[in-house]
Amino acid sequence: MTLFGHRVPMMSSLLVWCLLWELIGRLDLMFLVPPFTAVLAAMVELVQSRQFLAATAITLRSFAVGMALAIVVGVALGVLMGRFRAADRLLGMWVNLFVSAPLSALVPILMILFGLGDTTIIATVFMFAVWIIVLDTQAGVKHISGSLVEMSKSFGAKPRDVYLKILLWAALPEILAGIRLGMIRGVKGVVIGQLLVSVIGYGELFELYSRNFLMERFWALTILVFAFAILVSELVGAIEKRIEYYAGVRQ
């Protein structure tokens, strides 16, 4: 981007916003908005605190377990629905409903089912992430032309080979896109779950900071969580790029 004939480095718009934040903070208009530098200072302090590290460990574990379950179940269901019309008819309606439903409303039910602990958080991550993975996997599997499947069968592939050596690979670009979107939703799930349960992980910290008006810490934690969401999505995006070449060349 160029501005008044000068090249402006990337991310400089972010600097403008940080500056604006700093100014508003300095004006002391609202206690909700402390100066940005104060938030940064709080962040440095925060990431060193034992409380934060413990919360991070718990959050990451719930996220990882929930996502792993969502990927395994989501891909399996998606392949099933992509291959068999009956499965699509039976499950398609629910998947489409849940993929756009406000799932936060269901977290209290999960709390009743699984109690106020890690299990509820894992279930929340799973519930947020799984549907989009199912949908994208299904789309990918449906897209595969019969040619590769026919080829594998003509060379003696058993049904197992067709799934593991052809279908999963041919649908990989869509599956990864689904996983990336699922991970973004999973981050939402882990935060919302923890907020609603509010006695574990970041949820507990958020609750603590907002109740005690520790706004610097509150914002510092928020920025860290946002950054994590972007990082996770970029990571899967990078894997997607590596296999992008064959999304276009599939017959």
Added chain:
Amino acid sequence: MQAVLPRAWETPVPAKPDNIVEVRGLSKFYGSFEALKEIDLDFPRGELISLLGPSGCGKTTLLKMIAGLLQPTAGQVLVKGKPVTGPGPERAFVFQDFALMPWATVIRNVAFGLELRGMPKAQRHEIARRYIAEVGLAGFEERYPHELSGGMRQRVGLARALAVDADVLLMDEPFSAVDEQTRRKFQEDLLSLRRVQRKTFIFVTHSIEEAVYVSDRIVLLSRRPGRVSRIIEPDIPRDGTPDEIRRDRRYLDTIEDIWDGLKRFVD
């Protein structure tokens, strides 16, 4: 599913030649659409037989039923005297759109048939390497299909079919997706392959010139429903250069003859 109609082949034929593939009373319906009607054909071992006909005459359907990829509505296919119920190791297929796995290297694609048979990696790669060299792709083993030209991709498809060492090669318009120069080169390669390998080739094409140029025998199919309308054995000299053959009177007359028969199917 068996046709119980009295058919000519049920009467004993004396001194039966060695037919590796026999098609008996084969019919195929798609819903109420009759794609193929009561096809009876013999494919002698070691010959190159073309299935030629207008588009929509069911030649690919016939080939896929021989491959065991499609189930006939009536009749049966016998390979080495045994009824076909599905794909088998004595037949290998070369696909019109190559059907290469884009995520796999050339060598893995070529070795795929052997991989499915459970052959250890070192052994199957050794065999694959040999056939990759045979189709002229030595040095491209670790490349991916999208890095190759259309002609090279079909060579990979051909090497994959050769690697499983089947007796019958089923080729579904294998050269239709490559440019004309490559196509002519392929035709030469196919002829020399036929001389070297003791294999039977069943070759689907819509090009009359191609069929006459490469075939020992041409099966002409008519359309709606697809039936065998004629079987031609081109009497073409095989000892000349490609250009001499393409200018040969008998070559040109055969093409003309087939074209006369096919004209009425052009709408």
